[in-house]
Amino acid sequence: IKLLGRMDVVEKRRPQDGRIKTRNPRGDEVEMRLSTLPTAFGEKMVMRIFDPDSTVKSLDALGFSQHDADRWEQLVKRPYGIVLVTGPTGSGKTTTLYSTLKRLATEEVNVSTIEDPIEMIEPAFNQTQVQPHLDFDFPEGLRALMRQDPDIIMVGEIRDLQTAEMAVQAALTGHLVFSTLHTNDAPSAVSRLMELGVPSYLINATVLGVLAQRLVRTFCTNCREPDESAQREMLDAMVKPWQISGGYRPYKPVGCVDCRMTGFRGRMGLYELLTVTEGFKEKVSKEPNIDALRHQAISEGMRPLRLAGALKVAEGLTTIEEILASTPPLS
Numbered sequence: 001i002k003l004l005g006r007m008d009v010v011e012k013r014r015p016q017d018g019r020i021k022t023r024n025p026r027g028d029e030v031e032m033r034l035s036t037l038p039t040a041f042g043e044k045m046v047m048r049i050f051d052p053d054s055t056v057k058s059l060d061a062l063g064f065s066q067h068d069a070d071r072w073e074q075l076v077k078r079p080y081g082i083v084l085v086t087g088p089t090g091s092g093k094t095t096t097l098y099s100t101l102k103r104l105a106t107e108e109v110n111v112s113t114i115e116d117p118i119e120m121i122e123p124a125f126n127q128t129q130v131q132p133h134l135d136f137d138f139p140e141g142l143r144a145l146m147r148q149d150p151d152i153i154m155v156g157e158i159r160d161l162q163t164a165e166m167a168v169q170a171a172l173t174g175h176l177v178f179s180t181l182h183t184n185d186a187p188s189a190v191s192r193l194m195e196l197g198v199p200s201y202l203i204n205a206t207v208l209g210v211l212a213q214r215l216v217r218t219f220c221t222n223c224r225e226p227d228e229s230a231q232r233e234m235l236d237a238m239v240k241p242w243q244i245s246g247g248y249r250p251y252k253p254v255g256c257v258d259c260r261m262t263g264f265r266g267r268m269g270l271y272e273l274l275t276v277t278e279g280f281k282e283k284v285s286k287e288p289n290i291d292a293l294r295h296q297a298i299s300e301g302m303r304p305l306r307l308a309g310a311l312k313v314a315e316g317l318t319t320i321e322e323i324l325a326s327t328p329p330l331s
Helices: 052-056 067-076 093-104 138-146 162-173 186-196 200-207 232-239 276-285 289-299 305-314 318-324
Strands: 016-021 027-038 042-048 081-085 110-113 125-128 150-157 176-181 207-219 263-274
Touching: 027 052, 027 263, 042 067, 067 093, 067 207, 081 093, 081 110, 081 162, 081 186, 093 150, 093 176, 110 138, 125 138, 138 150, 138 162, 150 162, 162 176, 162 186, 162 200, 176 186, 186 207, 186 263, 200 276, 200 289, 207 232, 207 305, 207 318, 232 305, 232 318, 263 305, 263 318, 276 289, 305 318
Parallel strands: 081 176, 081 207, 110 125, 110 150, 150 176
Antiparallel strands: 016 027, 027 042, 207 263
């Protein structure tokens, strides 16, 4: 495996990263990211599998509700500004960004990315990887991209003030900028920018919206069974003070050959979309604490992650336990 990933097969004392491009039994192309780590009992390897087909999925297939899909489409078609996607590692941020950018990339639109590392090779983008050992980091990469006549820029991650300032500069000069952060929810991303040192007036001038997301396992449709013991009260208690309208179709995982006896097959996204309005900008300027920002965003139509998850439970797609384990509590 190390040989296929172009890694040093002799070196066992240092961590290494590699990449394999192969095909699955159906003949579809698949990429795998490799990471090794020396441990007390030998090398440990983790393989992350990337399916290129995931970048051509519709928003509905990714897990967007119609409410959020319509708002997201309006957001990403703006001519300039900053759109942020936030969530923990492995929450599907890259898939959401690539899927969105793939639809925006046409012959007339120059989509350029600066990443660390390049997650998936996409011919429709001009992709660049940072190389810190050559002093080519995110800020330097952004400076270079600005001279390449881009229409849309994707920055792998905003990690420091310098990168944030360059992203703001790109947005102010007429570019649409996408990037990621690691925060618990959408309003926290705005707070994180302020903690990095970005002035509130620049946030108001450039940030268009923030999408927070999580991934949860979905039932195997071949073996799931109705859960007669499930009670509506459990779902209602999970989302107080909100209420879930409509039907409630609880299922439970069983397990079969198709899902390897787990009861789950595949994953879907849960989304929390904050759009920056004039009312939200006023809060950022005058009352920039996280509770005030969250209350303002919810009052203007943002659905919290846990509420989005509860709707998936009501539709019979996943379990209450999956939602509780992956989403922050409602406040």
